[in-house]
Amino acid sequence: MEEIAWGIRNSNYNFLWVVRATEEIKLPDNFLQETSGKGLVTGWCQQLEVLAHKAVGCFVTHCGWNSILEALSLGVPMVAMPQWTDQPTNAKLIEDVWRVGVRAETDEKGMVKRDKLAESIKVVMEGDRREEIKNNAIRLQELAREAVDEGGSSDKNIDEFVSKILCT
Numbered sequence: 001m002e003e004i005a006w007g008i009r010n011s012n013y014n015f016l017w018v019v020r021a022t023e024e025i026k027l028p029d030n031f032l033q034e035t036s037g038k039g040l041v042t043g044w045c046q047q048l049e050v051l052a053h054k055a056v057g058c059f060v061t062h063c064g065w066n067s068i069l070e071a072l073s074l075g076v077p078m079v080a081m082p083q084w085t086d087q088p089t090n091a092k093l094i095e096d097v098w099r100v101g102v103r104a105e106t107d108e109k110g111m112v113k114r115d116k117l118a119e120s121i122k123v124v125m126e127g128d129r130r131e132e133i134k135n136n137a138i139r140l141q142e143l144a145r146e147a148v149d150e151g152g153s154s155d156k157n158i159d160e161f162v163s164k165i166l167c168t
Contacts, residue, residue: 001026004060004081007117008039013057013125015039016050051076058101058124060117063087068094075141077101077133079120081112100137102129 005028008015015035019027021043032041047067051059051074059071063082068090071078078101080091094101104112104120124133147154 002028003112003114004117005031005114007112007114008060008121009035010114010118011121011125012118013121014055016045017041018045018047019043048074058121060104060121063090063094065090072098072100072137072140073144075134075138077124077130077137079104079117079124081117098136098140100133100140102133 001023008017017039019041048070050056051070056076058077058079060079060081061067061071063080065086078094080094080101080103082088082091091103095103102120102123105116106112123129146152149155
């Protein structure tokens with residue numbers, strides 16, 4: 001928690017960080033004071049609404065599938081910080097397949113240190129790869145929108161599924 005906190009602060013970008021109320025005690029001393037005016041720590045938010053806001057430059061994510069789909073469908077670049085099960089695979093998709101973000105580098109214990117998190121955020125927000133990452137995110141957003149629009153592949157599949165259920 002401390003490494004994430006200082007990594008976010010050290011990136012020098014404004015931020016919104018959702019931290020469960022039960023985990024707030026783990027925030028570093030003076031973190032809220034030191035980031036006042038730069039960031040907001042809250043116990044909950046409507047993630048889709050936040051990700052849809054034009055002010056969002058990147059999404060630091062644990063790489064849960066639903067969160068990834070939400071970010072992809074809204075064209076938001078990502079910093080991947082996977083923890084377990086399918087999350088490392090999802091992080092690989094983000095960085096190496098879709099090229100819509102970067103995976104924060106871990107140390108020998110599997111921890112993301114503050115400097116590596118700040119560095120990853122900066123790559124997505126201002127680095128040489130920023131344009132490529134953002135363009136890929138927008139391209140996938142457009143593909144997702146086409147799929148769910150009337151006549152798109154997802155729309156057709158739902159219609160086919162419903163018709164098969166109604167015919168049985």
